[in-house]
Amino acid sequence: MPCPNRITKEKSMNYDEIEILLVEDNQTDAELAMRALKKHNLANSLYWAKDGAEALDFVYARGDFAGKKLEHMPKVILLDLRLPKIDGLEVLKQLKTDEKTKMIPVVVLTSSKEERDIVESYKLGVNSFISKPVAFEEFLKVVSDMGLYWLLLNKPPR
């Protein structure tokens, strides 16, 4: 199955223009999410990281992302919880305990409705917790609403 690794067609994408960092290990969920955002033209500046380690490398301009400007931060990070390598809660913890990254809005976007996940995320400083609806229409609506909100309505600090 052909899998679009990046929404942007160009391989030489400019990491410094990325506004949404999607952290999602499930390909179909990622695709559905990007489809929903795309409907509102919100997916052009999105980078999809497949695990927690990649997400942190991206944020801290390490490894593959060494050329990225460290001071450039995405407008929002959509973070799944169950992730390979580094778990979503651990990623959240590192971002929210670091002075340089703690101001980046992080939205947990997960299948879980477990109370403990919600509580733990808020304890670590999550900005929003969204449970992915199973029904596709609802899912589309939730993701597009969320994207519009964080990219257009919300005013992050500069």
Next chain:
Amino acid sequence: MLKKKKTPKQPAARGTATQKTTGRKQTENELRLVDELRLKNIVFETSAAANSTADNQGNINHVNAAFLRLWGYRTEEEAVGKSVASFFADQKDALPVMEALKTTGQWEGEFLAKRTDGTTFITRGSATVIRDESGKQIGYHSSNIDVTGERRAQEELREKNEEMEAANQELSAANEELTASEEELKAAEEELHVQMLELEKSEQKFHDTVKYLDEGYYSCNIDGLVLDHNRAFNQILGIDIDQDMKGKKLPDFWQNPGDRKEYLSKLMNEGSIRNFQINAKTISGKKVFVMASAHIVKDDGGQPVRIEGTFNDFTERVRAEQELKTSEERFRTAAESITDVVYEWDLKEKLVWYGNIDGLMGYPANGFPRTLAGWIATLHPEDVDNVGKAIEGQLKGAKPYAVEYRIRKKDGEWRWWSARGTALRDGRGEPYKWVGAITDITERKLAEQALRESKVQLEQRVIERTQELQAVNKEMTAINEELNASNEEITAANEELQAVQEELQKQREEQRVILDSVPAWVFYKNKENRFIRVNQAFADVMGISKEQLEGKSLSDFYPREQADAFWNDDLKVITSGQPKRNIIESMDSPKGTLWVQTDKIPYRDAQGNIIGIIGFTIDITELKKAEDLIQQRTTSLEASNQELESFAYSVSHDLRTPLRAIDGFSKIVIEDYGDKLDDEGRRLLKVVRDNTSKMSKLIDDLLTYSRIGRQEATTGTVNMAALARSVVDEIEQANTGRQVSMTIGKLPPAAGDSALLRQALINLVSNSFKFTKPKPDAEIEIGFTTEAGVTWYFVKDNGAGFDMRYAGKLFGVFQRLHSQEEFEGTGVGLAIVQRVIHKHGGKIRGEGEVGKGAAFYFTLPG
């Protein structure tokens, strides 16, 4: 008896002095004779003894001055013509005198004499027949002295002796009394020996008393080692008064080994000995005379264990007796040696002695001085003046010369002389010669002196002994009183002790019963790791009797390491004084390995000193097994809970994702490729999407059901009426357009978890809404009823109802009584309700009738 004494030469009778004067020689002879007669007359006249002569008929014809004094005559004329029989107070005494004179011509002896005034005195005298030159009896001569004083002194001496004898007897009686009391004392002491502390006290009292008795007291074992003694013991035996002789050999105080043999054999044979007289010696060898008493103390088995003895020092008394005897002897000698010596002095230097002066004074013949100066040189210097004055008094003033003075014998011994003398005077009254007589009165003087001394001594001794006796009696009385008091105390203490012992015995028995009955092992151990006492349970588990266990240590039963491990715990308790509780350890026993829980606490005596530990052990083997089982189960439960949790998490997270993919991509197919599908194709895709929706619902319900099972119910007061109202509002909102008649009663509050109860009510009310859907006049009531004091909340409707035959399946998971076509549902709703109610400890039941409605009742804690 009386010593032979010199009889003076017989004087010539009166009127015979101037017979026959023939020739010169005759004249010279006559002159010499006249002189001699005159001399004899002088001796007769001046003698200290009463001299008298009598004719053949016994009528007195001449007496001297001493005679007149002795018999109480004033003048010679009064005496002359009296019969010699008048000398005797008792005429019977005269007969033997007459008899002796008749047969032997002389008599010597004593008799009771009578004076002219009728008073009597004792006289010692001699009588001799006087014969003329031809040997014919012409009369009698008699010489007497008064010995009343001497006899009285002798009598007094005898009386004193008797007095002393009586005192001695008294002393002896007192000694016996003392000994008897002492025996009582010893008997009491033996009795005391079996007693406890009081005993030692009174023994100490006894000891203290004995310590200061004058009587020597000792106690020794059979080997002669001193066990106890008092101060007098040391004193009498010449040992330093404060030296402790305990544990030392009894000193050898025997002068004569034979005495010792006799004493010991008597003591051994008879068990005791009384007032045995011993010629003893002190350790320094000084001879002493003691009276010893002793007895053997035997033990219950009759074996001699020790000797108790007393003794008195009688050395001083024996010496006093000896002295008395000596003085008696002297007195006797004095009485026997009365004698007269006659002398003549020319008033110049020459002295002539008549009598055995040389023998008396210890000189060879004619050795005693025959000069005045020589004689004066033998006089005692203190007496020279007296004698000189007396002589002068006689010579110048014709005062009677009667003096007593001391004169030295050849060997230096002083003798007392009683001297009398008279100066002979010529016609002009001028003295020209001196004649006199002396009597040796030394023995009398000495006897008097000795008497005086012994009298004083005796009186002193009687006083002393009386005081001693009184003191001893007083002490004995005090001792007896103390003994009586001690005995009473002991009796009282014994009674008390007995009562206490009985009570103690009772308590011990009770304690033993309790200890043996408790289902635990109880043991007392001392600081040497030995069991002092254990209870029956402990003995049982060790498989031996209590008696076998007591006195042993655990190292007698266990390998060293294991025993040491137990002992280390004990030691910690003993050294720290802190109890050690809940020691859980395993131990081997004949019944196999046991798990035990032990408390060890310090075992203290009455003074609070730790003397060991008290242990209290419970066999927790079964408990331990159960605990282990529980632990295993808990562990496996925890594991399965863990699994369940991760399962639920997986379901919630991972199961939804593919569902969403199915739904999402089905939708994408419809969106992107809808124009290429016919109606059937679109319907089929819709079926796919409907089922993903149901499955999503099913997963949610199952997760809820699972979560409720795992979730702890918090407890608070829940306003059930308000909760019902809120639930109904929420459901009505989701069912807009439905016309339902809702009734909510005044539900009493309940104790529980409001979130869980909300979930239960939502499910019940949702069901009622669902099952009344076909009814045009749907009715739902939320209320409560009280049965037997228990509140039953209920949710009742007039909906589809159910067949009571299947009521048992109502609350099962995935159990459905209606088809999906009639009523949608997952079959989990009521299962969740039941789980919530059960979680609260409540009950739930359903009632229903097909087509008429259903009602669900449940209880909650108030």
